[in-house]
Amino acid sequence: MDKISVVIPVYNRADWIGKTLDRIFSQKHDIYEVVICDDGSTDALTEALQPYSAKVKLITITNSGPAIARKTAIEHATGDWIALCDSDDFWLDNHLAYFLKAVNLFPEMNFYFSDFHASDAPERSKLEGAPLGWLAALDSEETSSTDYLKCNKKLYAALLKFQPCFQSACLFRRTLYEQVGGIDPAVSRWPSEDFHLTLRLAAIGRAVICTIPTVIINKHEQNFSADILGNFEGRIDILEKIIRDSSVEADLIRQTQAEVEMSNLELFRLYYWHNHYQGMLERFRRTPKKYLMTKDYLRLLKRIVTQAFSK
Structure with missing residues (x-):
């Protein structure tokens, strides 16, 4: 046994x-x-x-x-x-x-x-x-x-x-x-x-x-x-490492890349709701623009204005 x-x-x-x-x-x-x-x-x-x-x-x-x-x-x-x-x-x-x-x-x-x-x-x-x-x-x-x-x-x-x-x-x-x-x-x-x-x-x-x-x-x-x-961000880091290292076959790499793109969008929105300005900016930069909606740009603009007036 x-x-x-x-x-x-x-x-x-x-x-x-x-x-x-x-x-x-x-x-x-x-x-x-x-x-x-x-x-x-x-x-x-x-x-x-x-x-x-x-x-x-x-x-x-x-x-x-x-x-x-x-x-x-x-x-x-x-x-x-x-x-x-x-x-x-x-x-x-x-x-x-x-x-x-x-x-x-x-x-x-x-x-x-x-x-x-x-x-x-x-x-x-x-x-x-x-x-x-x-x-x-x-x-x-x-x-x-x-x-x-x-x-x-x-x-x-x-x-x-x-x-x-x-x-x-x-x-x-x-x-x-x-x-x-x-x-x-x-x-x-x-x-x-x-x-x-x-x-x-x-x-x-x-x-x-x-x-x-x-x-x-x-x-x-x-x-x-x-x-x-933190776990959400760590999850994205893990997926990006799998892509960099080619740890799985090519078709799975493509699926992983698509998931990274959508996860960056989701994390951008999470950072918005948690009032995390720097995290939101970073994820906005890393999200392909084809996934962003008008409301996402408005949310970004709102946070930029709020951040500017808070200084």
């Missing part, structure tokens, strides 16, 4: 890590190993991990950002499957059970993620908020269970429009990770850094989505995911 390595990057999560580990160790299926990379924490993380010292492999590095910490943990793991989990998220008891069922149903699968609930919006799951027809467009028509969807080759394009693949709900084969070149340390401190790996896995992976929520993603002031504008 394939071995599962759980990898956890952690920075100053002494108050969270025990709760996260308790939920991992409560799974009803064996885990080969849990590898934690401490990204130079300055809190009481060492003390918080003491009760788990016999159960986890701990690596400590100089503070380098979440992507490098995650990359380091993966490189110290030895399992066939890599199961990601952030240090402040919670697996439900059924998380690995649903994954292992998918392995049996879809033996060719090498990329898997499940639905989840976010702590700040527990009334519906992430996939329940998907755009109309999003899941149906991905169906390969080979799915043999209502709990899963075997994806066709449109997953990359679908993730450009809606992103339900979060790290703590994701597993992939080590061989796929190596095939895409692993985590790029250059993005380690970028907002939305995890999207860089997710897209490259989706571009060539044989993916299955579990439509049952098996994870709780915790949103709080201390994690990157709470910064809406």
Whole structure:
């Protein structure tokens, strides 16, 4: 049977890590190993991990950002499957059970993620908020269970429009990770850094989505995911890097470029509503003029006038 390595990057999560580990160790299926990379924490993380010292492999590095910490943990793991989990998220008891069922149903699968609930919006799951027809467009028509969807080759394009693949709900084969070149340390401190790996896995992976929520993603002031504008800007940076590096095939590069153009327009409008003058100007410059409407020019003019009279 394939071995599962759980990898956890952690920075100053002494108050969270025990709760996260308790939920991992409560799974009803064996885990080969849990590898934690401490990204130079300055809190009481060492003390918080003491009760788990016999159960986890701990690596400590100089503070380098979440992507490098995650990359380091993966490189110290030895399992066939890599199961990601952030240090402040919670697996439900059924998380690995649903994954292992998918392995049996879809033996060719090498990329898997499940639905989840976010702590700040527990009334519906992430996939329940998907755009109309999003899941149906991905169906390969080979799915043999209502709990899963075997994806066709449109997953990359679908993730450009809606992103339900979060790290703590994701597993992939080590061989796929190596095939895409692993985590790029250059993005380690970028907002939305995890999207860089997710897209490259989706571009060539044989993916299955579990439509049952098996994870709780915790949103709080201390994690990157709470910064809406910063994550949006980081997402654009990630897409532009994929284009520069030619990380995916040519047709996907073209789709990525189109998404960058539309995202710049959307971020321009977001900066307008948040009264962020410099951010609005930058995104206006980067948005192709064919996408701009009369109201966008009027919004820009309004902010310019407001800015001039405020000096």
